[in-house]
Amino acid sequence: MSTKEPATCLSEVGSSNQLETNNSNYVSHVKKLLHRRMLVGISDGRFFLGTFYCVDKQGNIILQDAVEYRSTRRSAPSPMEQRVLGIILIPSSCRKTCHVDCSIEEQLSLMSLGERNS
Numbered sequence: 001m002s003t004k005e006p007a008t009c010l011s012e013v014g015s016s017n018q019l020e021t022n023n024s025n026y027v028s029h030v031k032k033l034l035h036r037r038m039l040v041g042i043s044d045g046r047f048f049l050g051t052f053y054c055v056d057k058q059g060n061i062i063l064q065d066a067v068e069y070r071s072t073r074r075s076a077p078s079p080m081e082q083r084v085l086g087i088i089l090i091p092s093s094c095r096k097t098c099h100v101d102c103s104i105e106e107q108l109s110l111m112s113l114g115e116r117n118s
Helices: 006-010 016-033 104-117
Strands: 037-042 047-055 061-071 080-090 095-100
Touching: 037 061, 047 080
Parallel strands: none
Antiparallel strands: 037 047, 037 095, 047 061, 061 080
C-alpha cells in the first residue's frame, strides 16, 4: 500500500513547456492507479474502500463500489460498522490518508513522484 495521493500528480508549476511535460508524466502515473483498490481515510475517522475511478485538478477522488467503514461503540460485537455506498466523491479537503494496492516497484515509483513535487 502506498500513501502517496494521486492528486499530487496534477499540481506542478513551471514554464508552459515544462508544465506540459510534467503534467503528462503525472497523468501517466495516475492512469496506472485506475481501477485499483483504494483505501481513503477522512478527517472524521471514517474510511472508504473502493475502486479508484478518477481524480480532478482540485484533488477530489471518485471511488466506485465503495464501502464505508466507521468505528462503533466498544460494547458492540464488531468495532467497525460497514455500509455499502456505490459510487462516491471524496473532497480533497476531507481526505487525510490514501492507500493504493500496488506492487513494491509501483510504490517506489509513486514515492519518487511525491519527492519531485516537494
